[in-house]
Amino acid sequence: MSDAWIYGTDGGEETSRLLAELGFSPHRVAANGTLRPPEGESRAPALALVLANGLEQPSCAELCARLAADDELGEVPVIVALGSEGLLEGIGVAEGHELLVEPFTAEELQARIARARRAVNGIDHDDIVRVGSLEMNLATYQVAIGGRPVDFTYMEYELLKFLVTHPKRVFSREALLNRVWGYDYYGGARTVDVHVRRVRAKLGSEHAARIKTVRSVGYRWEGT
Amino acid sequence: MTGREEFVLRTVEERGVRFIRLWFVDVLGLLKSVSIPVSELESALEEGVGLDGSSLEGAARQREHDVIAHPDPRTFQVLPWKPDSLVARMFCDVRQPDDGPFGGDSRAALRRVLEQAAALGYTMQVGCEVEFFIFGPLGSNGDVPTTLDDGAYFDLTPLDVGSDFRRRTIEYLEQMGIPVKASHHEVAPSQHEIQLAHTDGLSMADSISTFRIAVKEAAHELGAYATFMPKPLAAYPGSGMHLHISLFEGDRNAFHAAQAEQPLSPTGRAFLAGVLAHATELTAVTNQWINSYRRLATGFEAPEHVSWTRRGAAALVRVPSRRPNRAERTRFELRSPDPACNPYMVLSLVLAAGLRGIERGYELQAESIDDEPDGAARLPLDLREATDLFDASELARETLGDRLCDVFVANKRRELDDERRTVTEFDRARYLRLL
Numbered sequence: 070m071s072d073a074w075i076y077g078t079d080g081g082e083e084t085s086r087l088l089a090e091l092g093f094s095p096h097r098v099a100a101n102g103t104l105r106p107p108e109g110e111s112r113a114p115a116l117a118l119v120l121a122n123g124l125e126q127p128s129c130a131e132l133c134a135r136l137a138a139d140d141e142l143g144e145v146p147v148i149v150a151l152g153s154e155g156l157l158e159g160i161g162v163a164e165g166h167e168l169l170v171e172p173f174t175a176e177e178l179q180a181r182i183a184r185a186r187r188a189v190n191g192i193d194h195d196d197i198v199r200v201g202s203l204e205m206n207l208a209t210y211q212v213a214i215g216g217r218p219v220d221f222t223y224m225e226y227e228l229l230k231f232l233v234t235h236p237k238r239v240f241s242r243e244a245l246l247n248r249v250w251g252y253d254y255y256g257g258a259r260t261v262d263v264h265v266r267r268v269r270a271k272l273g274s275e276h277a278a279r280i281k282t283v284r285s286v287g288y289r290w291e292g293t
Numbered sequence: 294m295t296g297r298e299e300f301v302l303r304t305v306e307e308r309g310v311r312f313i314r315l316w317f318v319d320v321l322g323l324l325k326s327v328s329i330p331v332s333e334l335e336s337a338l339e340e341g342v343g344l345d346g347s348s349l350e351g352a353a354r355q356r357e358h359d360v361i362a363h364p365d366p367r368t369f370q371v372l373p374w375k376p377d378s379l380v381a382r383m384f385c386d387v388r389q390p391d392d393g394p395f396g397g398d399s400r401a402a403l404r405r406v407l408e409q410a411a412a413l414g415y416t417m418q419v420g421c422e423v424e425f426f427i428f429g430p431l432g433s434n435g436d437v438p439t440t441l442d443d444g445a446y447f448d449l450t451p452l453d454v455g456s457d458f459r460r461r462t463i464e465y466l467e468q469m470g471i472p473v474k475a476s477h478h479e480v481a482p483s484q485h486e487i488q489l490a491h492t493d494g495l496s497m498a499d500s501i502s503t504f505r506i507a508v509k510e511a512a513h514e515l516g517a518y519a520t521f522m523p524k525p526l527a528a529y530p531g532s533g534m535h536l537h538i539s540l541f542e543g544d545r546n547a548f549h550a551a552q553a554e555q556p557l558s559p560t561g562r563a564f565l566a567g568v569l570a571h572a573t574e575l576t577a578v579t580n581q582w583i584n585s586y587r588r589l590a591t592g593f594e595a596p597e598h599v600s601w602t603r604r605g606a607a608a609l610v611r612v613p614s615r616r617p618n619r620a621e622r623t624r625f626e627l628r629s630p631d632p633a634c635n636p637y638m639v640l641s642l643v644l645a646a647g648l649r650g651i652e653r654g655y656e657l658q659a660e661s662i663d664d665e666p667d668g669a670a671r672l673p674l675d676l677r678e679a680t681d682l683f684d685a686s687e688l689a690r691e692t693l694g695d696r697l698c699d700v701f702v703a704n705k706r707r708e709l710d711d712e713r714r715t716v717t718e719f720d721r722a723r724y725l726r727l728l
Contacts, residue, residue, distance in 0.1 A: 209303055209307045210299075210300050210303050210304055210307070211304070211307050211308070218308060220304075220308070220370065220371040220373075220468065221470075222367065222368065222369060222370055222470055223296070223297045223300045223301070223366060223367055223369060224367060225470060226300065227296075242544060243544070257416030257493070257541050257543060257544075258541070258543055258544040259416065259418055259491075259493070259541055259544075259621075260492075260493060263490070263491070263492045263493070263496070266472045266490055267470040267471075267472055270467040270470075270472045271467065271468065271470065
């Protein structure tokens with residue numbers, strides 16, 4: 070299940086409930102300067118929701134800027150939720166990838182999430198990423214090329230998923246190790262090269278070249 | 294439930310997998326499998342599956358005792374050679390019913406040594422060249438097998454069944470996540486070599502186990518039989534399994550020398566010195582069958598002495614020349630192992646010997662030039678000598694534990710006893726008329 074992190078000074082119970090109904094695992098983050106929930110979640114969430122109402126230190130703009138600048142959270146889709154008074158003052162209107170005005174319904178939340186994930190990660194509303202004949206279904210962990218299933222191991226799948234949903238950005242081996250493997254690996258930084266090679270072999274000629282090796286830096290996914 | 298387990302359960306459901314094979318290896322590296330239906334998968338992931346631990350003891354099996362096989366969801370993979378009824382496999386960690394370590398599991402032993410290396414900041418990378426033969430269908434035990442590409446076995450495809458076979462094998466391997474670097478026909482008729490791209494030690498040992506079954510499956514589909522027997526044909530070279538070994542500290546190859554004139558860094562030299570210092574004790578695992586020594590005895594590029602070189606083909610270890618802009622490729626090539634070894638035991642001991650060389654600052658012996666051994670120690674001549682050296686090896690006992698060592702030695706002594714009692718072709722050819 071994908072994590073969703075909720076930033077706010079108070080409230081948010083209703084938003085948590087709605088996110089849980091949509092299949093996310095919600096975690097509250099006290100917006101007092103930290104960017105991560107207290108439970109020590111190691112992986113970046115699928116989504117960040119900023120409840121802009123009452124945010125002062127840091128301001129909504131500061132918080133969004135810090136999220137964007139964070140090594141691990143930089144490409145998390147950010148949705149900013151505002152009260153209508155915030156809308157009048159223009160605070161937070163320009164921040165994040167999507168805007169929500171309170172009160173909002175579950176349907177609207179779902180639609181805004183889908184738009185933000187589509188814009189940032191290329192994930193369609195049905196949780197499928199489509200790149201040419203490649204289809205990656207994030208809900209069922211299945212990958213198909215031209216409708217034919219391709220069987221990945223878990224780590225190969227996780228690596229491909231990360232690259233595919235973070236297109237056009239170069240990631241160092243170190244960054245990929247931290248973000249895809251966490252601390253659960255034996256092979257050291259070379260593990261990344263080994264897995265890239267395996268994933269390319271399984272992807273076959275049409276898609277293998279989409280994983281670009283950026284010499285002495287790392288890897289980049291070219292979706293288009 | 295972790296993401297890995299959810300991945301396994303979901304994939305089984307989505308892909309319509311019918312059975313899951315839980316794989317583990319015995320002390321000799323032979324792959325064992327317990328098949329479970331999908332309905333048992335969730336409980337197998339949570340609690341493991343009970344086994345008779347003596348099934349890991351090879352031929353020296355004694356009394357039954359319970360152990361638990363815990364499937365490792367990271368190794369979940371649909372098998373490509375069963376397209377009609379989907380079957381997947383997972384490698385298992387074997388533990389005691391109270392979840393304590395089980396001393397008879399060589400895969401666990403390798404994990405332990407890899408963890409020790411990781412605690413020192415090192416990860417081992419291993420590449421591997423595996424040689425093997427494919428023959429026509431086997432006759433009765435003891436018959437000389439038919440080679441496929443000297444025209445003797447013509448009812449298979451008329452051209453080169455070998456290249457067909459290699460293509461199919463490579464497809465299987467790539468679908469199993471075992472990338473192949475190269476493949477070619479070997480020196481002997483019916484002999485092939487496939488090079489596996491480097492990976493970490495545990496993945497390589499798992500890959501070699503998977504490789505052997507994938508090759509056998511691909512051969513079987515073509516009506517042929519693949520064997521990793523080290524020396525099946527007297528007149529031709531045997532099959533070796535050269536291991537390419539390097540050690541990384543993070544992104545940096547710890548074997549790469551700063552000075553151009555050195556083939557290896559000080560760390561690399563000490564590691565190699567450790568491997569050479571313990572090479573005679575390791576021979577029982579790199580070459581664990583009576584037949585292994587027939588390969589070593591006849592030359593054909595198989596090593597007989599404890600030596601290293603940058604050139605030449607007869608040394609135990611070859612160190613490829615240093616390439617300034619290719620630091621990640623610096624490595625040494627260990628040439629004694631054969632493809633019928635237990636890769637978990639071999640990699641455990643090679644790594645442990647190398648780490649000992651680093652820890653104790655072993656000095657690397659002089660390079661052997663032009664294949665002259667220069668008074669270098671010789672490798673054991675046969676399995677008996679090798680087993681005695683292994684049995685007395687403090688490094689082996691410390692690395693593998695007494696249980697694994699004792700069971701291994703018991704297996705080897707039994708094999709030697711069986712051979713001692715056997716009257717062979719050699720006996721009759723040599724003695725029947727003479728005496």
